Amino acid sequence: MKVPLLDLKAQYATLRDKVRPVVDAVMDSQYFILGPEVEAFEKELAAYVGAKHAVGCASGTDAILLALMALNVGPGDEVVTTPFTFFATAGCVSRVGAKPVFVDIEPDTFNINPALVRKAITKRTKAILPVHLFGQCADMDPILDAAGDIPVIEDAAQSLSAEYKGRKSGVLARVACFSFFPSKNLGGFGDGGAVTTNDTDLAARIAALRVHGGKQRYYHDEVGINSRLDALQAAVLRVKLPYLDQWSDQRAANARRYDEMLAGARVVTPVARADGRHVFNQYTIRAADRDALQKHLNAHEIGNAIYYPVPLHLQKCYASLGYGAGSFPEAERASREVLSIPVYPELTDQMARHVAASIREFTG
Numbered sequence: 001m002k003v004p005l006l007d008l009k010a011q012y013a014t015l016r017d018k019v020r021p022v023v024d025a026v027m028d029s030q031y032f033i034l035g036p037e038v039e040a041f042e043k044e045l046a047a048y049v050g051a052k053h054a055v056g057c058a059s060g061t062d063a064i065l066l067a068l069m070a071l072n073v074g075p076g077d078e079v080v081t082t083p084f085t086f087f088a089t090a091g092c093v094s095r096v097g098a099k100p101v102f103v104d105i106e107p108d109t110f111n112i113n114p115a116l117v118r119k120a121i122t123k124r125t126k127a128i129l130p131v132h133l134f135g136q137c138a139d140m141d142p143i144l145d146a147a148g149d150i151p152v153i154e155d156a157a158q159s160l161s162a163e164y165k166g167r168k169s170g171v172l173a174r175v176a177c178f179s180f181f182p183s184k185n186l187g188g189f190g191d192g193g194a195v196t197t198n199d200t201d202l203a204a205r206i207a208a209l210r211v212h213g214g215k216q217r218y219y220h221d222e223v224g225i226n227s228r229l230d231a232l233q234a235a236v237l238r239v240k241l242p243y244l245d246q247w248s249d250q251r252a253a254n255a256r257r258y259d260e261m262l263a264g265a266r267v268v269t270p271v272a273r274a275d276g277r278h279v280f281n282q283y284t285i286r287a288a289d290r291d292a293l294q295k296h297l298n299a300h301e302i303g304n305a306i307y308y309p310v311p312l313h314l315q316k317c318y319a320s321l322g323y324g325a326g327s328f329p330e331a332e333r334a335s336r337e338v339l340s341i342p343v344y345p346e347l348t349d350q351m352a353r354h355v356a357a358s359i360r361e362f363t364g
């Protein structure tokens with residue numbers, strides 16, 4: 001049996017009849033960029049996470065970039081973040097001319113270690129950028145406590161619908177950045193992103209920055225970028241948003257099933273904190289002999305992926321930051337041991353059993 005890592009066609013099959021008419025309506029309107037669909041989606045997204053404002057933009061990367069720009073992060077500034085994440089997290093910091101300052105992760109959740117965040121703060125620290133990796137919120141209380149007046153930005157690209165102590169990712173800090181890349185828990189039909197915040201001035205500034213810094217067209221108060229959400233994406237996302245909780249529950253149910261089936265196997269299953277809702281954008285196990293396990297799964301046509309094979313402090317483009325191998329042992333160990341396996345909502349019982357059996361065939 002072939003099991004893909006993610007099956008977007010299976011989800012589309014259940015939504016086709018709802019999606020086609022809204023896409024048709026946008027095409028009939030010929031209103032493609034921002035506009036009423038985007039405004040309606042922004043309202044619905046803000047209401048969903050419980051934030052005052054949501055501002056749509058072109059990608060999750062741009063959401064982070066816009067948040068940093070709006071918080072005046074620039075040359076000479078430092079941003080404390082994790083080296084175990086998708087590149088965009090740190091790439092945006094560099095893009096605005098600031099310096100990413102990495103600190104190591106907690107081995108159990110793969111998220112940034114709050115005690116190390118505290119130690120990394122200096123006079124130059126202009127923002128703290130935790131990532132809610134794989135769909136589980138970072139331990140925000142001690143991070144916010146360490147931050148004091150320094151703004152904290154949630155990289156929430158993988159965590160829409162996740163919760164921390166009863167509150168949703170999106171309202172856990174000053175501003176949150178979401179991605180609607182097709183493989184995220186809420187995926188569009190292309191690139192898309194959004195920021196959410198309770199700060200009305202910040203939301204207004206981000207809304208201006210995404211259209212070249214003008215509140216009024218052709219009048220530019222500051223230099224922004226072009227990063228707008230398409231009406232087609234907003235229309236599709238509006239159809240999908242009401243299903244998000246159900247999909248995230250299905251992911252979590254698949255995760256629990258794997259936890260049971262892999263108990264006692266020679267792999268470490270992911271830890272879900274008791275004080276939150278882990279929405280499993282990825283189900284990521286650890287194995288000491290990960291590369292051999294991956295070969296075994298590949299040979300059995302079981303989808304899998306390594307998120308992430310090279311921690312950011314060891315990327316070629318960051319050699320100039322001066323971190324060497326050994327700087328962040330937990331991030332480095334994670335990059336050697338992690339393997340993500342299929343956990344998408346439409347995964348059947350039979351498929352999940354097959355994946356687990358195949359892992360156990362290898363690990364015993």
Ligand SMILES: *Cc1c(COP(=O)(O)O)cnc(C)c1O
Pocket residue numbers: 059060061062085086088089131155157158178179180181191192193
């Ligand atoms: C996907 C992702 C991003 C970037 O989102 P895009 O929409 O692909 O630009 C940023 N951070 C993390 C942690 C992500 O997983």
